[in-house]
Structures are given as C-alpha cells and as structure tokens.
Amino acid sequence: MSEADDGADTLDGIVARFRRRAEAFGATVAAVSPDRWADPSPCAEWTARDVVGHVVDMHQAVLKPVGRALSPAPSVDDDPLAAFLAARADVESMLADPEVAGRPVDTPMGRATAAGHVDAVVSTDMVLHRWDLARATGQDDTIDPAEVERLWPTMSTMPEMMRTPEAFGPGIVVFGPVVPVPGDAPLQDRLLGAAGRDPHFTPR
Structure with a gap:
C-alpha cells in the first residue's frame, strides 16, 4: 500500500491524508519569501497569495454543509500562514467528531459523507x-510520487463539467482546459496538464 492510500477510504485514512497534505501545504506557505506573495501563480489571474486564499475558502466550503464555519483568524492578506493554520484546525476539529464526519451531505458531485467531501475537495486541492504555490514562489515543487499515482486516474478521466466555468456556481472555475503534455512526459507533468496546469510555467 502506498503512503498516499493511508488505509484506503476509512475515516482514519481520510484524516491521515488530510493531515499529511496540510503539513506539506503549510510548510510551503511558511517558506514563501515576503517579496513573492504578489508573484503570479500557474492558476490564471491568481497570485501566490490568492492560492492560499482559495485553499482557505475551500476549508470553509467543506465546513458549510455540516453547519460549521471558519473560526475568527487573521486574514490571508495580513498573515497567510496563520489564516491557513486556523482553517486547517477547524476542519480537523470537524473530522475528529465521528458523528459529524460520517454525516451525509449534499455536494456539487452528489451525496457523500462530510469526511468524504473533505477528502475529495480541500484535501485533494492542497x-x-x-x-x-511552490512553483509561483521558487520552491521545490515535486509532488509525492504516491500522490501523483493516486490522483492520476481521477484527473485523467475528469468529466467535462469539472472544466465548465460556473457549472458549480457563479464565479467558480474548478479546473481549466487540459494543457497538452507529451505522452512520454513524467507522470507528474501529465497530471498537471490534465488538471489544467502548464508544467513548465515560470512566474518570473
């Protein structure tokens, strides 16, 4: 079993994946140089700071179906790392309650448990x-190969509605158009292309 599987899709596995991914994302946020927060990211029209803002917003999005919200915290504009860590703590608190984590909720892709919604949305997003964020700010942007292998089947067969602007609501774009990548390119590059990203993007 690869590290990215973490015990399949049990609650314990979902929690372990979320924590590992949040640790990696948080470490990348913490390592951003202060002068690079305004640098462009591979996501069209987003700066490095906007990427963190989106991830924080997605933490709110997975809390809303169970009637929870983000706790008061510094804004991403004032302190990106503090904003992320607070949002992470709120989601971990929800996952720590088996009754709430196992509650069926309505999502744009259908019914799922609250924990499953976290796993499919904000956990994968991170x-x-x-x-x-790493590419935008000049850090090591290698994705754990086990994560690449885990995400590839889903990303490579993504339904077109996931690329349709506003399919999930006003102003929401989930994934951009496929970026063509050679078939013999590394799997990470093919995954990024399937997710609407140019593997060779450079911010400067």
Missing part, C-alpha cells in the same frame, strides 16, 4: 495548490 496537493495541486501546493505545487502552484
């Missing part, structure tokens, strides 16, 4: 957006 893998890809850690690459976005």
Whole structure:
C-alpha cells in the first residue's frame, strides 16, 4: 500500500491524508519569501497569495454543509500562514467528531459523507495548490510520487463539467482546459496538464 492510500477510504485514512497534505501545504506557505506573495501563480489571474486564499475558502466550503464555519483568524492578506493554520484546525476539529464526519451531505458531485467531501475537495486541492504555490514562489515543487499515482486516474478521466466555468456556481472555475503534455512526459507533468496546469510555467 502506498503512503498516499493511508488505509484506503476509512475515516482514519481520510484524516491521515488530510493531515499529511496540510503539513506539506503549510510548510510551503511558511517558506514563501515576503517579496513573492504578489508573484503570479500557474492558476490564471491568481497570485501566490490568492492560492492560499482559495485553499482557505475551500476549508470553509467543506465546513458549510455540516453547519460549521471558519473560526475568527487573521486574514490571508495580513498573515497567510496563520489564516491557513486556523482553517486547517477547524476542519480537523470537524473530522475528529465521528458523528459529524460520517454525516451525509449534499455536494456539487452528489451525496457523500462530510469526511468524504473533505477528502475529495480541500484535501485533494492542497496537493495541486501546493505545487502552484511552490512553483509561483521558487520552491521545490515535486509532488509525492504516491500522490501523483493516486490522483492520476481521477484527473485523467475528469468529466467535462469539472472544466465548465460556473457549472458549480457563479464565479467558480474548478479546473481549466487540459494543457497538452507529451505522452512520454513524467507522470507528474501529465497530471498537471490534465488538471489544467502548464508544467513548465515560470512566474518570473
């Protein structure tokens, strides 16, 4: 079993994946040089700071179906790391309650448990957006190969609605158009292309 599987899709596995991915994302946020927060990211029209803002917003998005919200915290504009760590703590608190984590909720992709919604949305988001943030700010942007293998089947067969602007609501774009990548390119590059990212993007 690869590290990215973490015990399949049990609650314990979902929690372990979330924590590992949050640790990696948080470490990347912490390592951003102060002069690089305004640098462009691989996500069109987003700066490095915007990437963190989106990830924090996605923490709110997975809390909302169970009637929870983000706790008061510094804004991403004032302190990106503090904003992320507070949002992470709120989601971990929800996952720590088995009754709430196992509650069925309505999501744009259908019914799921609250924990499953976390796993499919913000947990997966942190893998890809850690690459976005690392690439935008000149850090090591290597994705754990086990994560690449785990995400590839889903990303490579993504339904077109996931790329349709506003399919999930006003102003929401989940993934951009596929970026063509050679078939013999490293799997990480093919994953990024399937997720609408140019593996060769440079911010400066």
